[in-house]
Amino acid sequence: QRQRTGAGHLRPTGMTYERMDVSEPASISTGIAQRYATAVFELASEAKKVKAVEADLTVLQDAMSTSDDFRALINSPIYTRDQQAGAITALAKKMKLSPVMANTLSLMAQKRRVFVLPQLVQTLRDIIAADKGEVTADVTSAKALTKTQADKLAASLNKTTGKAVTLHQTVDETLIGGLIVKVGSKMIDTSIRSKLNSLQNVMK
Secondary structure (H helix, E strand, O other): OEEEOOOOOEEEOOOOOOOOOOOHHHHHHHHHHHHHHHHHHHHHHHOOOHHHHHHHHHHHHHHHHHOHHHHHHHHOOOOOHHHHHHHHHHHHHHOOOOHHHHHHHHHHHHOOOHHHHHHHHHHHHHHHHHHOOEEEEEEEEOOOOOHHHHHHHHHHHHHHHOOEEEEEEEEOOOOOOOEEEEEOOEEEEOOHHHHHHHHHHHHO
């Protein structure tokens, strides 16, 4: 037997709908990013342009961190496929991205996959670091670290991980002292703001 749903569609009587796992969209994005990142790395390796792609990743990460317009472009569903592709192509040229990365972003825009760009950048950075026997640490601080501070942090992380560490630094002026350091899936948070937020949660 079948019964009519509110939308006018028929479904078997007694059929139940399973609640979708909220982690599924994230896992799908990660899978898509992994495929693109692997393809980019292989193409860059063949063309001996890995260093150029590394520079692209820094430019893209900075844009995602500082530009609300850029984040809206890659995340907002209001843009048509053609609008997004056109904007991405223009931005890639303005950012002076390597041909490998520019072509990849253009393809992603045509396939409506630009929303995975944050995961792509992180995954590709990890792939390149692993290929060099290094590990990348994402470092967020209230103000830019001096060379001495960065060198000391890299040396400390090197002892902890046993690998050469490359720092990717981001400034977040809302932090109240301290650092947020992420190495792979491990996060070290020494910021006062985080401690205050934790305290507020406990007091609620």
